[in-house]
Amino acid sequence: MSGRWARTMLSAYRFAGAAAYPLVGPYVAWRTSRGKEDRNRRRERYGVAGRPRPEGPVIWIHAASVGETLAVVPLVESILDYGVNIVLTTGTVTSAQVVDERLGDRIIHQYVPLDLKPAVSRFLDHWKPDLAIIAESEIWPMTILELGARHVPQVLVNGRLSDRSFTSWKKRANIAEALFENLAHVVAQSDVDGERFRALGARPVTVSGNLKVDTNPPPVDLRALGTLQRQIGDRPTWAAISTHDGEEVVAAEVHATLHRRHHGLLTIVVPRHPDRAEALALQISGMGLKVARRSKGDRIGGDTDVLLGDTIGEMGLYLRLTEIAFVGRSLTSEGGQNPLEPAMLDTAVLAGRNVQNFREAYQRLLDSGGAKLVRDRDMLAGAVNFLLTNEVARHEMMAAGIATVDEMRGALARTLKSLEPYIQPLVVKARLKGANGR
CATH class of the missing domain: 3.40.50.11720 (3-Deoxy-D-manno-octulosonic-acid transferase, N-terminal domain)
Structure with missing residues (x-):
């Protein structure tokens, strides 16, 4: 032409x-x-x-x-x-x-x-x-x-x-x-x-x-953070953030696999599009798991399995409740989501293999040991289990992520x-x- x-x-x-x-x-x-x-x-x-x-x-x-x-x-x-x-x-x-x-x-x-x-x-x-x-x-x-x-x-x-x-x-x-x-x-x-x-x-x-590296970490309402931290107590946690269709069910299945090994495990699910929350809550509840919805102010009780982060602008809150974060749009969808926010908030980063849209950020994190890619649900469950069990390895990943972000500024x-x-x-x-x- x-x-x-x-x-x-x-x-x-x-x-x-x-x-x-x-x-x-x-x-x-x-x-x-x-x-x-x-x-x-x-x-x-x-x-x-x-x-x-x-x-x-x-x-x-x-x-x-x-x-x-x-x-x-x-x-x-x-x-x-x-x-x-x-x-x-x-x-x-x-x-x-x-x-x-x-x-x-x-x-x-x-x-x-x-x-x-x-x-x-x-x-x-x-x-x-x-x-x-x-x-x-x-x-x-x-x-x-x-x-x-x-x-x-x-x-x-x-x-x-x-x-x-x-x-x-x-x-x-x-x-x-x-x-x-x-x-x-x-x-x-x-x-x-x-x-x-x-x-x-x-x-x-x-x-x-990437200009996103030079941004400040996502903010947080300290009062809300303190309230949720008191409700969670010393329970082990992990999060699946920026998830797309199918990945929320994967996160719930990982929870069902791991909750007996890790007593009191709380899984935090933050969908990329909160308008799907109603259907997701029904779907996850239908799997026999108890769901607390952030948008409704549900209290996290001792028997709560999943905190559904169905609000906008509170990623800084959810990431400060855990040290392990799976970043979505990478298992059941293609392209990935930005891994830099969880990395700069002292979080070990996991993701699927479809992260083409953030290739350089993931490559830098992988090279430093700040992130790990998983193939499927079972591999994700294994990675979460390993990080929950091995505090030294988890903290090494967290430190590597922060160091990588600093180097990329x-x-x-x-x-x-x-x-x-x-x-x-x-x-x-x-x-x-x-x-x-x-």
Whole structure:
């Protein structure tokens, strides 16, 4: 496919998006009915601004969901120190809550507009960003094209391309190149990600490491932590976190296998999507296990088998209740979830073998002895049993995990260095604006 043909296809995409725009109302309404959109702010998804544009330069930063949002918080805080206005967009209700908790009114939060020309154009017409910074793997063709048409520099930070995404883009290499030529800079997470972006036509590309390593450990409500610790007492615990469909049952089966060997064993299950909690509670209870649900304030009694962590924003609480954590989306689903949070919270990390999306982080943890991969349920049960039984080995894994995270830090400084040529002119512009306004 030629470059001219690729651009023709992207133009067709632009017009198709404009044609589809009137039809998206029912889709947004459906998402709103399921709690996936903020009912009072859903007009923002159509590019309708919820706030006036501030005077002076504006940097638009986009982070899709909770993980990306937490990763960019230190970056946002560093850019705020320059005195430049920031509009931060996210795509989920939970990520908006994280923004409010971590950044408050220091930034302007908006929900990201749908990747359709009318919505994107309306958003850009209002905010007129001087620079766009996009986190991780958010490749929205219409947004990239519209920013490019307005000559707004676009920088992809903490850039990542999964095996599946890279394979998909390679099949459309000319379209990828026509898109990525609009990016002023790609700051990739790893050498592998960097090479993939270069192969798809992105220039220039630098490697920073993973911004998630430079975040603070997830916070905790100390009162809630103390309450749960008193209820648990000295019972042995292990956790299965960020689990996907099928992995909760695996965790319950591991509990059933081990609870006779480890008297009083408590298994903590934290599903990636808490809206599945009702069905999960019924399923696990149907296996003969007693479940306490965090969202309902259930007390952990001596006969409680499973604490179901069906709340949002309390990962820091659940991880502080144990020294062993299996990280999900790695046994029954593919890609894995981020192992760095449990590692930095003094936890021995276990996972299935499907961890391609966090390959470098897992490889570093495996090399240091901070993590172990398991093949199936029986191997997971064996690993949990070993770590519960062998305190020295468990603490060695925990120490190795923390040391590995410390060694991986520095991505924030490297990212800021890459962004400096784009931010410094805006700093000068903001200062001149302030001086002329006095």
